[in-house]
Amino acid sequence: FPREEREMIRKRKLALAVALCSAVAALGIGQAALEAATQAQPTVQAPIFEVDPLWPKPLPNHWVLGNAIGVGVDSRDHVFIVHRQQSVLENTEAGAAAKPPISECCIPAPPILEFDPQGNLVNAWGGPNSEYDWPESNHGVSVDHKDNVWVGGNGSCPQNSSDANCPTGTADSFILKFTHDGKFLKEFGVPHQAANSNSQTSFGRVAKISFDVKANEAYVADGYGNKRIAVIDMDDGKIKRYWGAYGNKPDDANLGPYDPSAPLAQQFRNPVHCAERTTDGLVYVCDRPNDRIQVFKKDGSFVKEKIVLPLTRGDGSVWDIAFSRDPQQKYLYLADGKNERVYVMDRQSLEILTSFGDGGRQPGQFFAVHSTATDSEDNIYTTQPYQGKRVHKLA
Secondary structure: OOHHHHHHHHHHHHHHHHHHHHHHHHHHHHHHHHHHHHHHOOOOOOOOOOEOOOOOOOOOOOEEOOEEEEEEEOOOOOEEEEEEOHHHHOOOOOHHHOOOOOOOOOEEOOOEEEEOOOOOEEEEEOOOEOOEOOOOOEEEEEEOOOOOEEEEEOOEOOOOOOOOOOOOOEOOOEEEEEOOOOOEEEEEEOOOOOOOOOOOOOOOOEEEEEEEOOOOEEEEEEOOOOOEEEEEEOOOOOEEEEEOHHHOOOOOOOOOOOOOOOOOOOOOOOOEEEEEEOOOOEEEEEEHHHOEEEEEEOOOOEEEEEEOOOOOOOOOOOOEEEEOOOOOOOEEEEEEOOOOEEEEEEOOOOOEEEEEOOEOOOOOOEOOOOEEEEOOOOOEEEEEOOOOOEEEEEO
16 A cells, blocks of 8 residues: 555544544443442342232122222131122122022122132131121231131211111221121120220221230221220220320321321321331331321320322322231332332331332233232232232232
């Protein structure tokens, strides 16, 4: 090549070499920056869950679920759910339950169903009986350390009711306790009592119950009529203590609709939807319409709170709580039936780490994810009322 062309080729090669070195250097700087950022902001660790679309197995006898309103797990990882038969009878799907029947299917299943870990139905019972009062609208189901089954209710008598047995006020002002296979044990409280958050004898439409085995105490989310947490003796049902929001004495005054721009309410709003105990002696309370979790010591002393999606109105964002089964109960699982998600939270900090679910009727989607519980393998179970009418297992 002529001298001028050789000089041009040399300059081009030099420019390419400089560009290549610059690119390599930039990549090195970028990698170093990425590593530094990773070290500065550790990766958040949280469990991941996927729905088991084949759990539970189909029900026998043309049975179908109504509003699946509560879920609990026993010592063998058997799953108990409670649902509302009336929500099937009021629907055209209950053709076989019509009088006379108009089709071969369907019939509302008994109110309480027990499934084994594989999703097989192993028992079914419950409903009105001459031995006890059955709730107008059953709600939560909880299983204690003896595998006894506790049931609450949130039904109320109609306004200006003419029924002498159901005067205007609260119908389901009591709690039922059964053996594992449905034998009636105890009824705590008195039916058809008006709401009174300072009552020592009755409850006000109980949402859910948890247990302190060592102290022989049950923690009652009391709940749809009353605005308190009540602690009762597990044997005789006597109320030992109770408290309202922030540990205040409960007040039944109507607070009006929740307003996210207003100062934080100093009382619970209805419903107070859960009261879940931890192994380290704390009580986590679902103040559902106020979009908050409040944490207390066992004596009712206020510890802290967490506001969750504070712009959520109506039914609110804090529906139910379950804990992971490791000794420290590291994770808290929060069901949000208004935004249709389950949040995985760090229990100590109450930081939301991740979430799963969305609104819909496909497996893994929710329509009013209402109640939640965990088993010994840390699987999550959820129930859905309203148009959902089902139970999910998330493993």
